[in-house]
Amino acid sequence: MSRSIEIYGRGRLPPRLETRLAEAFTLHGDPDPFPPEDWLASHGGSVRGLANGSFTPLTAELMDRLPKLEIIASIGVGYDMIDVPAAKARGILVTHTPDVLNADVANYALLLLLAASRDLIHQDSHVRSGGWASDGPSPLTHTLEGRPIGIVGLGRIGRTLARKLEIFGGPILYHGRREQAGVPYEFCPDLYDMARRCAALILCLPGGAGTDGLIDAGVLDALGPEGILINVARGSVVDQPALIEALQSGRLGRAALDVFDDEPDVPQALRDCERVILSPHAASATVETRQAMFDLTADNLIDYFRTGTARTPVPECRDMA
Numbered sequence: 001m002s003r004s005i006e007i008y009g010r011g012r013l014p015p016r017l018e019t020r021l022a023e024a025f026t027l028h029g030d031p032d033p034f035p036p037e038d039w040l041a042s043h044g045g046s047v048r049g050l051a052n053g054s055f056t057p058l059t060a061e062l063m064d065r066l067p068k069l070e071i072i073a074s075i076g077v078g079y080d081m082i083d084v085p086a087a088k089a090r091g092i093l094v095t096h097t098p099d100v101l102n103a104d105v106a107n108y109a110l111l112l113l114l115a116a117s118r119d120l121i122h123q124d125s126h127v128r129s130g131g132w133a134s135d136g137p138s139p140l141t142h143t144l145e146g147r148p149i150g151i152v153g154l155g156r157i158g159r160t161l162a163r164k165l166e167i168f169g170g171p172i173l174y175h176g177r178r179e180q181a182g183v184p185y186e187f188c189p190d191l192y193d194m195a196r197r198c199a200a201l202i203l204c205l206p207g208g209a210g211t212d213g214l215i216d217a218g219v220l221d222a223l224g225p226e227g228i229l230i231n232v233a234r235g236s237v238v239d240q241p242a243l244i245e246a247l248q249s250g251r252l253g254r255a256a257l258d259v260f261d262d263e264p265d266v267p268q269a270l271r272d273c274e275r276v277i278l279s280p281h282a283a284s285a286t287v288e289t290r291q292a293m294f295d296l297t298a299d300n301l302i303d304y305f306r307t308g309t310a311r312t313p314v315p316e317c318r319d320m321a
């Protein structure tokens with residue numbers, strides 16, 4: 001690979017990715033989360049590739065300051081923080097890291113579902129606090145066996161999760177913009193109807209303008225006081241104030257959230273709420289899966305500059321790779 005190719009590593013790159021990119025290219029680290037004027041003036045004109053953390057917004061304005069940019073390699077499968085139409089309009093290819101994280105993200109959704117339904121956090125504190133010894137066992141919970149479970153977004157992660165949910169023996173329903181061919185699960189075109197029928201809803205769809213606030217007060221009410229909401233997708237897909245209201249009032253049973261509106265800031269009202277399990281966007285955070293994501297990010301950049309073709313362009317850019 002050629003050292004004459006300059007790559008901009010945005011956000012704090014993980015060491016494994018940094019090492020691979022530094023071996024192949026001239027790698028510029030991020031000066032501060034946002035590049036100051038003097039950095040842009042000295043490097044902006046020569047950067048040809050960019051590795052972007054999936055929480056870091058990448059705007060048209062920044063692309064305009066990088067006139068030689070050819071490829072943005074996003075570290076993660078969700079790319080809602082990148083202005084893809086603006087990138088395409090400038091001839092910039094965008095790649096992401098699909099599939100390599102399906103199993104661990106699905107496993108984490110399952111973990112959150114089981115923990116919420118069996119009240120695991122409270123069971124743990126009941127023992128630690130001495131409550132078990134002083135007051136006896138904690139209240140009974142509800143089983144998931146044979147209960148209907150709904151997945152919103154039956155894509156790569158959603159399908160992986162659906163297969164794992166089959167162990168509970170209940171109906172698996174899904175909602176999306178269209179029915180999927182060849183899956184043994186029931187398609188529900190009406191999200192409210194699906195929420196009414198399900199014991200739990202698990203969100204596995206992309207963030208961004210098309211899904212903003214899709215899970216609104218009506219969906220939460222349909223899920224109801226015994227219902228469980230699991231979000232491993234993006235905070236933006238849920239109306240967060242409506243969720244807080246539904247949890248506080250008991251109109252929604254429980255929630256377990258890996259993602260939030262304004263990460264890493266989580267509203268105090270959620271942090272104070274006993275009906276919710278909170279997780280710091282950790283669904284893909286295993287050593288093995290993160291290594292696979294970092295390697296795929298590096299491979300996309302290396303392959304692109306070696307052959308002109310990247311391994312995993314985002315769907316909107318497949319005609320460019």
Ligand code: NAP
Nearest residue numbers: 078153154155156157176177178204205206232233283284
């Ligand atoms: P995917 O294969 O593209 O699947 C997304 C699914 O969402 C598709 O089946 C799509 O079906 C559905 N969908 C899209 N727009 C929709 C809408 N407006 N309403 C309802 N359904 C819609 O993506 P994936 O690889 O499974 O990843 C899904 C998302 O998970 C990512 O975009 C990311 O935001 C999130 N994620 C989070 C973590 C984490 O750490 N918590 C890790 C990885 C991924 P239709 O086209 O039929 O509607």
Ligand code: 8YV
Nearest residue numbers: 053054075076077078281284
């Ligand atoms: C990661 C994610 O936490 O892939 C995604 O869309 O949200 C997660 O896998 C993130 O990408 C880490 O960079």
